[in-house]
Amino acid sequence: MRFRWKRESRMLSAVMEDYIKAIYAIRSDGQERVSTSALADYLDVTAPTVSSMLKKLEERGLVDREEYKGVTLTEEGELVALEILRHHRLLEAFLTERLDYDWADVHDEADRLEHHVSDELTDRIAEALGNPGVDPHGDPIPDADLSLPEPGDTIRLATVAEGEPVVVRRIRHQGDEELRYLADAGIRPGVELEVVDVAPFGMVTAEIPGGEQSLPEEIARLIEVVPAAEADELEA
Amino acid sequence: MRFRWKRESRMLSAVMEDYIKAIYAIRSDGQERVSTSALADYLDVTAPTVSSMLKKLEERGLVDREEYKGVTLTEEGELVALEILRHHRLLEAFLTERLDYDWADVHDEADRLEHHVSDELTDRIAEALGNPGVDPHGDPIPDADLSLPEPGDTIRLATVAEGEPVVVRRIRHQGDEELRYLADAGIRPGVELEVVDVAPFGMVTAEIPGGEQSLPEEIARLIEVVPAAEADELEA
DNA sequence: TGCAGGGTTTAGATAAGTCTAATTCGCGAA
């Protein structure tokens, strides 16, 4: 069943789409209801601005709002979020695979374009790439029906035992600096590595093809991995 | 010499870019000075709207304005126009060549995206395509330094003598309908054809690979061709 | 139980881009 005809007739402004995306992102980070101030922080605008925008989103039926408490996405709001996510992640994948972008640099370009590519173009990109299930950071890409593939089970690199070979599956991120750091370290989805040392203050040292890398704990915590054995299984 | 750093620091709104593009397009159609009403027509807004926008563009140094007379692009305005043209035409070329779009359908998608692709992305697209000199309609693409390749000499199909084989070089257009018409007729840049008949009221019948096509004169006038002999020369 | 402080909302202003209605300008015809 497809609801694709809806989005382009919905005609949300890019700004509104950004609010929906932000609510989705913050919500995914744990909170059930998303607060005005959390959104203000995330979007770098003032609280009154958020407050008035939330009222508009409520009128449009995209969020449920409880005064002084916060908002949640309605079913329709959820679909909008998933559509933007699909655009964003497919753009990232395309830029990386077909236009030779570094996977740590695609975020900004995708952020601007995601609001302006048609669903038609998005679908063509998906097809050209063979309908990939994940983007270059390992984040799952909603399919054309907007259902989000369940990512397989992963564990955080920070919790891996020394000596166990693992394969990087996904890099969680908000800002670009962490991605840059990891890209420079040669750590990206698909890379096999092995923790060789965990220092007292959380510095994790891992062996990767081509050398060793030391990572601060807060960076290591962004890396999701699976045991190498398990990864091999999936290849086959 | 490159001036590329300028555009993205100029930070024009998409709307302003559309006005610049419109002035460029109307100017290319003959007029030296572009009138308020011509712009209002072209952009489908009212004259007062254009008037106030032209004042802003003048303040930004993008147009020279003579009250009650019209505007011309300044040197900087010209560069903006060429940058947008480069974005637009490379996008069209890319969508057609790499994402299997029909060359008659790419216009709208490119119109939306041209304001949001970075120069970086534009350059990567150009490189991926081998720095093409023309877009799918045969329109010249400004290079990275924003100089516009001189298109070779062409003649209008409407003026071609019966029996002379020619090759289509370029399709001039404003709306999409003519492009659709020609695409459906199988006439596009690169196709070889021969005029077999010109009827009293300007209906032009041409033989193309795969059959014959009759075209109204106003459509035939949009088609620029070169003698087949000349075209072969350039291939070699 | 009440109040202080922090988060939220309301009120009112601003900037961009658009509109309609009213005014002004410029130029060709009488």
Place this chain on the structure above:
DNA sequence: TTCGCGAATTAGACTTATCTAAACCCTGCA
């Protein structure tokens, strides 16, 4: 030379998205 008409501009209002300042709500601590 002047009149009148069409084109251009000015005036003022509306919408979207933003801000600051002020008022309001809620809750945890005394």
